Amino acid sequence: MIKVGIIGGAGYTAGELLRILLYHPQTEIIFVHSSSNAGNTVSDVHVDLLGDTGLKFTSTMPLSDVDVIFLCMGHGKSKEFIEKNELPGRLKVVDLSHDFRLKREGNEFVYGLPELNREEIKTAKKIANPGCFATGIQLALLPLAAGNLLVDEVHVQAITGSTGAGQKPTETSHFSWRNSNLSAYKIFEHQHQGEILQSLGQLQPGFSNGFNFVPIRGTHTRGIFVSAYTKFEGPLEEANELYQAFYIGHPFVVLSEKNPSLKQVVNTNKAVLYLEKHHDKLVIISLTDNLIKGASGQAVQNMNLMFGLDEKAGLNLKPVAF
Template identity: 70%
Template sequence: MIQVGIIGGAGYTAGELIRILLNHPEAAIAFVQSSSNAGNLVDAVHRDLVGETSLTFEADPDLTKADVLFLCMGHGKSKEFIESTSIPASVKIIDLSHDFRLKAEGNDFVYGLPEINRELIRASKRIANPGCFATGIQLAVLPLAAAGLLKNELHVHAITGSTGAGQAPSKTSHFSWRNSNVSVYKAFQHQHLGEIRQSFQQLQNSFDFDVNFVPVRGNHTRGIFASVYTDFEGTAEEAVKLYEDYYASHPFVFVTSENPDVKQVVNTNKAVLYLEKHGSKLLILSVTDNLLKGASGQAVQNMNLMFGLNEKVGLNLKAVAF
């Protein structure tokens, strides 16, 4: 059994990790760290876990008990933690923040998108888990980039559920405001654009086009619906074949022949893609669950790869469907 330690255990992504890991046949939770909740029962915070665990949050767990640490703290905090903490060299790390996603001198983390870096992930000890928007958008584009077919700017519009913003209260997370509401934020400037561009360039060196991205706050809790379009010279059938070939060996990504909806994947680690050709443009729709394929599910997928398991182990999750 893989012994798992979770750092920053009170937030949404940590809760989701715990939900997955409690049923993972090859992993056990060694500890769940939380400064603010130390001493409290885990199921008093993640209340759906009632009856499933008797774990309590620990302030300063013994890190040597873990084979792998999941870092679920806020952005910027992972770097701080790693710099200030003595982590045994044998302990693998999967970081869910954006701290190590961009390549930089001295950054030895591998970008943990299995659909682009699977072999690197298998060989790595440190993974930077991708952002939620970044995952949904990249999956919609990777086959084009891998084939060197990005020939013009991309137009991206993606609608996210509220859990993407975490549990800190804010004006835009207030139910009275957000219910039945729609709004845009950080248009053309979302922080995930960096990792998105980096991946496109990894696959297609020459890539230097604009990625016009309008992120939308949706009126739901889970799921990202991304629509992407760009110039594509081939036919719809050629596009579908390109995508099916690219994802043939990737067990969580599916190309569908019907207009998709986000509830097809909510509470699963799946991504569903759908393609249409209009004039000179290829439209790609992509649906993912921001807390699973967009965060904690993908983190477990990465863990599976790092420990030599089938990447699907523990991730055959029942969709909520409704």
């Protein structure tokens, strides 16, 4: 069994991670760290786990007792943790913050998008789990980049659920403000743009045709609805064949023949893609659950690859559907 530690265990992503790992066939959760909840039962915070576990939050982090740790502490805190703690040589790390997603000198983390870097992930000791928007958008565009077919500006609009803002209440996540409301934010300046452009450039070196991303806060709780379009000269059949070929062997990416809806992916690690062609434009719809494929599920997918397990282990999750 793979012995697991979770650091920063009180937030939404940690809660989903716990839900998945408790029923994973090859994992045993050794500790769940939360300095603000130490001594409390995990199900006191993650109430959906009532009756599923008697685990309690700890203030200690016995790193030598585990094989892998998941860092769910929030942006900026993972880097501080890595700098302050001497990690056992055999310990593997999956970080769910944005601290290590961008390549720079001295960064030992592999970018953890399996559909892009599967082979590197298999041999990695440290993984930077992608962002939620970044996951859905990249899956919509990677096949085009791999074929050097991003020949014009790319336009993306993506709507996210309220859980994307995290557990801590803010002005724009308050129910009374968010319910029956829509708002755009960080237009053309979202923090996930860097990792998206990094990956597109990895497959299509020199890509510089323009990337225009408008993020939108939705009224729903979870799920990301991405609509992207760009110039594509070939017929729709050619585009579908391109996407099918690129995602062969990647079990969580599904191409739909019908225009899909968000509830088809909520509660799953799936990404559902759908293509339409209008004049010289290819439209790509990409649907993911921001907490699972966009965070905790993808983190477990990465762990599976790192330990040589079936990529789908613990991730055969059913969508909510209605």
